Amino acid sequence: MNLGELYKFCCEYYKEHNILDVSEIKIILKYTLGINTNDLILDKNKIINQDKVNEILEIIKLRINNVPLQYILKSWEFMGLDFCVGPGVLIPREDTSVLVDFVINVLKKRVKPENTVNIMDLCSGTGCVAIVLESVLKNYIKNINIYALEKSSKAIEYLTKNKQINNSNIKIISGDVFIDHNEFPDNFFDCIVSNPPYIKTRDIQNLQKEVQQEPFMALDGGPDGLDFYRNITKFWSKKLKKHSINNKNNGVLAFEVGYDQAEYVEEILLNFDFKKIYAERDINNIVRVVAGEM
Template structure:
């Protein structure tokens, strides 16, 4: 027999031996998933025996973690901007870095008293950006464009999970036809693939479990910025804004791409770690 307290201590030790930096946090997530309750409530019964089915679930989840599966995929849900998002194999896990992009768009809308913008999220994945913007700007009209069948399943689920009235479009962001029958937008946002060839060779084991199509962007990591910028500029209103999430040290290159297509007022926005994580620019007024 193993008690709840013993199992929790053992789980933390096992995760620590796997060199998992946030082993205590991950142990909490695994425990809460298995017991379907919050950790403090679970540990109120620390001397109780762990039911066999729960013990097996925790052993199975621990083994998956040992094999490099991200804890987000194991527990099946992750929080972004305070909202829940279902995640799993085949879709990129929402990251705190991306909240920088959302913060910036919300600030721009507040600063300019924009209450009902038309926004499109390109390469939407789980829909974390599109859904969050719709929830935070209720009168906005938000579109989420995604090509991957796997990602679209999560996107549809997360739309319902968060009761977000967004319009989902299955289309290739790199094809001109994808813009057909769409309105002109006030704001285009995108967290496209941006990892370089070298980045892909140096990925952590956990990140290797995420879909390569959501990560890799050619030798220099700039492929999608080079393609999206001229193509989707046509769907942006004069004076409208494009906002990209970028990789580390890509800001100058992405700025050059934007300027080469006559975008103006390029801004760099840092994340909570002080790294430039977002680049924005405004479409020039065309006569």
């Protein structure tokens, strides 16, 4: 089989099985054969070794059983870095880059290279938020301490591997956001960031089949989806520095929120005495980040 025939076969197989996103095929070919879209045009007559054809057919068969592509490939890129993923950990989403960019911009405006900055990533999963923040911010801040707290032992395995493959110095904490706030001193963090579980419990059963293969614990935000926002705000607000970095600003608590949760999360922050509220929109103009400063 040549490359052009293989590509066509895979696209037709996807369509027959109602997998709508055929652009995934290009990702599979890139991953297995190292080829890009140009090669697909220029090298379409290139004969593909049968072992490679079999490997690709195995992958597309798993896809029709709704196994997320990211779990099959075992690796996924987030903001330019590679993260090891698989059953037991949430796959990093493009949406989360709005949160990471927000934190980078807020801190970059405030810091001088000689400052020491402490950041906590709560509900860290693969560690994508903590590790990308570190990789960018270490270029601006000499002393940066990033903590990544996660409860699931399976997710911590991925977090540990991702720390290694990205040569990161983040500090991994195995803990529960509802309990382990006591382990940290008050007035300590310049920024606490979190993409917590935020789906309403009853809505989980209606999610896309692929998403339902991701851990329940990474999705379930309780009856109204807001359990983590309420509890993180309640338990962790006092851990933020009062006069952070430049003495003019206080520490910031920054959340990723579901597409319809922004106003509720703003209300939670206001109820806990946050004075300055920030909201950041994604490319579809939906507020995906709500943050507060005391």
